[in-house]
Amino acid sequence: KQEVTQIPAALSVPEGENLVLNCSFTDSAIYNLQWFRQDPGKGLTSLLLIQSSQREQTSGRLNASLDKSSGRSTLYIAASQPGDSATYLCAVRPNTNAGKSTFGDGTTLTVKP
Amino acid sequence: DAGVIQSPRHEVTEMGQEVTLRCKPISGHNSLFWYRQTMMRGLELLIYFNNNVPIDDSGMPEDRFSAKMPNASFSTLKIQPSEPRDSAVYFCASSAQSGLGYTFGSGTRLTVV
Numbered sequence: 001k002q003e004v005t006q007i008p009a010a011l012s013v014p015e016g017e018n019l020v021l022n023c024s025f026t027d028s029a030i031y032n033l034q035w036f037r038q039d040p041g042k043g044l045t046s047l048l049l050i051q052s053s054q055r056e057q058t059s060g061r062l063n064a065s066l067d068k069s070s071g072r073s074t075l076y077i078a079a080s081q082p083g084d085s086a087t088y089l090c091a092v093r094p095n096t097n098a099g100k101s102t103f104g105d106g107t108t109l110t111v112k113p
Numbered sequence: 114d115a116g117v118i119q120s121p122r123h124e125v126t127e128m129g130q131e132v133t134l135r136c137k138p139i140s141g142h143n144s145l146f147w148y149r150q151t152m153m154r155g156l157e158l159l160i161y162f163n164n165n166v167p168i169d170d171s172g173m174p175e176d177r178f179s180a181k182m183p184n185a186s187f188s189t190l191k192i193q194p195s196e197p198r199d200s201a202v203y204f205c206a207s208s209a210q211s212g213l214g215y216t217f218g219s220g221t222r223l224t225v226v
Binding site for chain 1: 146155156158161168169204206213214215216217218219220
């Protein structure tokens with residue numbers, strides 16, 4: 001059974017810092033890994049999707065990496081801003097493609113002005 | 114595309130009443146997922162469908178919960194009778210089997226009093 005862990009559960013940084021959020025998974029037989037952002041009281045917004053054959057994806061100040069062999073993904077946020085404050089979740093989809101993803105519990109990020 | 118559309122956005126009902134949540138997935142997406150999110154338990158997968166067929170309903174908490182997908186553009190999650198412990202945000206998500214990742218709806222916030 002796939003297990004997805006996100007550490008730390010909460011992170012607070014001053015504005016302008018670069019930061020890394022971690023996602024670990026136990027079964028490397030994955031189809032893709034997806035990072036989401038959730039603002040309080042809102043739904044999940046997809047940030048980046050990495051296919052199993054890819055090593056990283058970039059969107060603006062965000063960069064996500066994937067290392068299947070070690071069961072790890074990182075989400076790098078450059079030059080953090082108060083508007084980046086949210087909960088970030090990763091989801092791992094099994095290599096059956098049609099299967100259900102396993103979500104981590106998320107890291108709640110606070111960026112202080 | 115309007116994204117995944119859920120209705121209603123908010124629902125307040127009395128214990129014992131029947132509640133029906135609705136979801137319209139993104140056109141062309143083959144998979145549909147129902148999730149429940151609470152502070153205590155995080156994001157829980159209740160059931161998912163592939164090509165309108167329920168694949169895994171092991172997350173459905175009990176017989177009071179039922180879900181249907183009569184066609185590719187519509188799904189319902191029904192709770193009958195509702196209980197206060199069913200209070201949560203219920204999300205619907207859809208995905209194409211091409212592996213493009215999940216798209217979530219904005220959720221239905223259910224309060225059972």
